[in-house]
Amino acid sequence: MNHLACGRMTGGYSVLTLVLAAMCCGACGEEQPVKPQNRAPSISSLTASPDTLGMLDSATVTCLASDPDGDTLVYDWVTDDRVGIRGARPGDPFLYNTIADSIVMYPQSLITPPDTVWVRCYARDQRGKSANQVVHVVVTP
Numbered sequence: 001m002n003h004l005a006c007g008r009m010t011g012g013y014s015v016l017t018l019v020l021a022a023m024c025c026g027a028c029g030e031e032q033p034v035k036p037q038n039r040a041p042s043i044s045s046l047t048a049s050p051d052t053l054g055m056l057d058s059a060t061v062t063c064l065a066s067d068p069d070g071d072t073l074v075y076d077w078v079t080d081d082r083v084g085i086r087g088a089r090p091g092d093p094f095l096y097n098t099i100a101d102s103i104v105m106y107p108q109s110l111i112t113p114p115d116t117v118w119v120r121c122y123a124r125d126q127r128g129k130s131a132n133q134v135v136h137v138v139v140t141p
Helices: 015-028
Strands: 042-049 052-054 059-066 074-079 083-085 094-098 102-107 115-124 130-140
Touching: 042 115, 042 130, 059 074, 059 115, 059 130, 074 083, 083 115, 102 115
Parallel strands: 052 130
Antiparallel strands: 042 059, 059 102, 074 094, 074 115, 083 102, 115 130
16 A cells, blocks of 8 residues: 555654644744733822812812833823812713823812812723822811
8 A cells, every 4th residue: 555645654654744843843933922011000199289278279189100111191080079170070070081190179069177088090001001099188168
């Protein structure tokens, strides 16, 4: 019987084995691309200036954030329901997906006795990673 007709070559190697070996050796020389890892941004500070305000005052809240991969960051701002954010819809305690790393916040209703309100900032890299931090502000009537 012809050895090739049975799918075998002299020496006991099949044609299929030789083809697979050639394909594997050909793939060894190709560099496989490494998928870059996405690292989370970090917030080094979140500050309010001033950190105490009256009912008719406002404060600027600034988020100092960076991304180790150099990604452009966007910011989500969320507040205590008792304070508003300039640029947000009236009554909404949030402002999402903005490029602004600072906001102006102000009391929306009478707060008595003096109390502490909060603003939280989320710095996002738009590839699924984020960092967040909260700052407190004292509001006096």
